[in-house]
Amino acid sequence: MPGSALGPKLSIDDLDIKDKNVLVRVDFNVPMKDGKILDDFRMRSALPTLEKVINSGGKLIIMSHMGRPAETGYEAKYSLKPIADHLGTLLGKPVTFAADCMDAAAEVAKLTPGDVLVLENLRFYPHEGSKDKDQRLEMAKKLASYADLYVSDAFGTAHRDAASMTGVPEVMGQGASGYLMKKEIDYFSKALKEPEKPVVAIVGGAKVSDKIQLLENMLKTVNQMVIGGAMAYTFLKAQGKSTGKSKCETEAETKKGKIDIVELAGKLLSKAKEQGVEIYLPVDHRCSAEFKDVEPVITSDENIPDDLMALDIGPKTEELYCSVDFAKAKTAIWNGPMGVFELEHFKPGTWAVARPLADHSDSCCSIVGGGDSERREKSGYAPKLSHISTGGGASLELLEGKVLPGLAILTDKP
Ligand SMILES: Nc1ncnc2c1ncn2[C@@H]1O[C@H](COP(=O)(O)OP(=O)(O)O)[C@@H](O)[C@H]1O
Numbered sequence: 532m533p534g535s536a537l538g539p540k541l542s543i544d545d546l547d548i549k550d551k552n553v554l555v556r557v558d559f560n561v562p563m564k565d566g567k568i569l570d571d572f573r574m575r576s577a578l579p580t581l582e583k584v585i586n587s588g589g590k591l592i593i594m595s596h597m598g599r600p601a602e603t604g605y606e607a608k609y610s611l612k613p614i615a616d617h618l619g620t621l622l623g624k625p626v627t628f629a630a631d632c633m634d635a636a637a638e639v640a641k642l643t644p645g646d647v648l649v650l651e652n653l654r655f656y657p658h659e660g661s662k663d664k665d666q667r668l669e670m671a672k673k674l675a676s677y678a679d680l681y682v683s684d685a686f687g688t689a690h691r692d693a694a695s696m697t698g699v700p701e702v703m704g705q706g707a708s709g710y711l712m713k714k715e716i717d718y719f720s721k722a723l724k725e726p727e728k729p730v731v732a733i734v735g736g737a738k739v740s741d742k743i744q745l746l747e748n749m750l751k752t753v754n755q756m757v758i759g760g761a762m763a764y765t766f767l768k769a770q771g772k773s774t775g776k777s778k779c780e781t782e783a784e785t786k787k788g789k790i791d792i793v794e795l796a797g798k799l800l801s802k803a804k805e806q807g808v809e810i811y812l813p814v815d816h817r818c819s820a821e822f823k824d825v826e827p828v829i830t831s832d833e834n835i836p837d838d839l840m841a842l843d844i845g846p847k848t849e850e851l852y853c854s855v856d857f858a859k860a861k862t863a864i865w866n867g868p869m870g871v872f873e874l875e876h877f878k879p880g881t882w883a884v885a886r887p888l889a890d891h892s893d894s895c896c897s898i899v900g901g902g903d904s905e906r907r908e909k910s911g912y913a914p915k916l917s918h919i920s921t922g923g924g925a926s927l928e929l930l931e932g933k934v935l936p937g938l939a940i941l942t943d944k945p
């Protein structure tokens with residue numbers, strides 16, 4: 532497991548913060564709807580690190596991405612301004628905002644010890660997530676110019692080789708981990724080093740092209756894999772079922788170019804069979820003609836009619852998924868909701884999976900990850916879950932055995 536294999540990293544506690552400009556990369560990519568924050572779990576989780584900088588007399592500069600802006604440049608729905616305002620409430624002090632993350636020197640210069648500045652969404656520049664390292668470094672140099680010290684608390688983004696994650700510490704020649712990063716890595720080093728078997732993985736959500744590529748290696752570790760969310764439709768397509776108007780990803784961008792993930796899903800199903808891993812797929816769905824919170828149409832089987840989109844697993848699937856042997860499982864790893872649980876009518880599937888996990892919490896170590904995890908926590912089952920992680924893709928990559936670039940780049944403890 533990389534966290535432990537990499538050895539301890541320089542910590543925020545090792546830094547002399549007083550009067551220094553401290554640039555902290557956080558993952559404030561929180562779920563939003565109509566400019567409102569649906570779940571601030573990721574923000575609250577980073578507060579100890581932010582408060583440490585403030586209370587140590589540092590000048591705090593916070594940077595994050597938000598969403599996946601399609602075009603480069605400003606897009607109101609992905610602005611971090613509402614996040615900066617909410618952070619002011621959480622910290623109980625004024626938070627200033629730099630409307631252009633690459634032109635923030637004037638705002639930085641105004642900071643006095645204990646002040647807080649939030650930079651606008653890093654992904655408004657293509658450099659942040661560019662495949663071209665030089666382009667990433669160009670941005671990293673600018674960001675690094677604002678600060679004396681770099682701290683990463685963005686566990687949820689640690690699997691991304693982005694300008695702000697790997698470029699800035701490379702340019703500055705220094706990078707320390709914040710408290711959230713350390714807490715997550717410490718937890719996963721123990722829990723995933725040798726996960727107690729049988730292991731059940733529950734995989735859903737919307738980032739299908741990213742996450743499907745992690746499943747092949749996970750087959751080595753898991754005994755049962757329960758699939759929901761949009762991930763399910765790529766698998767059903769591979770089985771020749773109809774997926775209607777559902778969000779069904781068919782291609783993924785990789786370092787070697789585009790790959791066909793329907794084909795990959797088919798291969799995964801055969802491989803799972805060979806390796807004795809049971810894969811569970813939906814046998815019915817809750818659907819709608821449009822992406823709206825309306826009374827669902829329930830399909831009679833796994834096929835989705837052409838004029839409908841599936842937005843949640845159906846009642847028969849709920850029953851099937853509840854029959855998974857959670858009583859026997861010793862470890863359960865859950866990433867991504869079973870449906871669009873932001874919408875009232877499409878949350879039952881996600882809640883249905885949370886219930887058996889909570890019921891078997893005495894015998895099974897249950898780890899839930901992702902930007903939406905806490906709303907699963909709000910289902911009322913969370914107090915019984917073992918660990919709620921701020922990282923979805925990041926925790927899956929750890930489970931798969933990958934080294935997270937955003938962690939590897941941090942300075943080793945002397
Ligand atoms: N059937 C579906 N169709 C479209 N989107 C879905 C579906 N099921 C789940 N989602 C969406 O997946 C999103 C979360 O996906 P993802 O980011 O991959 O998971 P996580 O943040 O838990 O790692 C939620 O916003 C949810 O609305």
Ligand SMILES: O=C(OP(=O)(O)O)[C@H](O)COP(=O)(O)O
Pocket residue numbers: 558560598599687688691738900901902903921922923924925
């Ligand atoms: O929300 C995130 O990941 P997650 O949805 O897998 O938990 C992170 O902020 C990373 O975002 P990205 O997957 O758009 O790079």
Ligand SMILES: [Mg+2]
Pocket residue numbers: 901902903923
């Ligand atoms: Mg997410």
